[in-house]
Amino acid sequence: MKDMLSKVIAFDMQTGKAPIEDAQPLKRNLSGLKKIFSDQDAAQMILSKDDPLVYEFYDLHMPEKEGDLAFGSSIVYPGKVGQEYYMTKGHFHTILDTAEVYYCLNGHGMMMMESPEGDVEYQEMKLGQAVYVPGRYAHRSINLSNTETLVTFFVFRADAGHNYGTVEERGFRKLVVADGDGYAVVDNPNWAGA
């Protein structure tokens, strides 16, 4: 097979969007994410009127080759379902012990992380901050702003793979909810792990 050649892709620094000929956007509307939010009544109420776009990401579909890197942008819109902020599904890597690096291009968010053993870490991220997600940690981006879009540029090992299933079944151990003018990190009452 011919080696991959070099390339240049623009990811808009405010919106995170790439030209569609370079990278396909993958869109996640609330109807497909409903069960990740803890307040199911609030989700149902929103969905009775609308199906808002919660997040999207631009991915280059790199071949899943060891030594190679995949990269793209993640865009989480501002909004809440009940008291819980809009967020991504979150995933483990299939090759569990592989890291990921995010660089925050816009907005204010949080990276929520947890290991299979239940170690929890979370880091706030703002414009110009790099977040290092260690290997073994499931991770999810959460938009903490009520007005701004959270935009991150991400890089991970191209063969890492994505395991969404474990998080879909169990949820994360912690939720992030609006609390007065700020936020609170609270136990997830619906966490379905062992």
Place this chain on the structure above:
Amino acid sequence: MKDMLSKVIAFDMQTGKAPIEDAQPLKRNLSGLKKIFSDQDAAQMILSKDDPLVYEFYDLHMPEKEGDLAFGSSIVYPGKVGQEYYMTKGHFHTILDTAEVYYCLNGHGMMMMESPEGDVEYQEMKLGQAVYVPGRYAHRSINLSNTETLVTFFVFRADAGHNYGTVEERGFRKLVVADGDGYAVVDNPNWAGA
């Protein structure tokens, strides 16, 4: 060994600089880079008066562990030695077939790349553009602006390693030189490969 924990590091989006408690800057002045430039008389003339900082980078000294990622910022100042733009030494990865991703935060530059077999690729990079450097390619950042600093955020596999020696001995096959209002990519008359 305890797993690496998550972390957040700010890399200033204009200057590329990180707080010194988070990442040590490594500085490369012209005196230590003299032989990478083709016009040795011009280099000597500059050095007779001054020893300018050509580039620096902020690196986190991650453990060189497979599955892990190293990241940081690279800052190439505007300037020329003769007609040749300020640039980094350039390197192969010791694990040759490992990629690197750069995201351009400021300025206007070029990523010059070449494989051991002599395949040459180069890509201009500007604010908001991601550059993918495929595995097997030596790579060097070149600042094409006369006034602006070239700032990139980089990510590579933590165990990739850096082989500077091959490039130091041979040089790159191509040089990038000022040409009227723009630049030209020309053969390196001093290239010392087979």
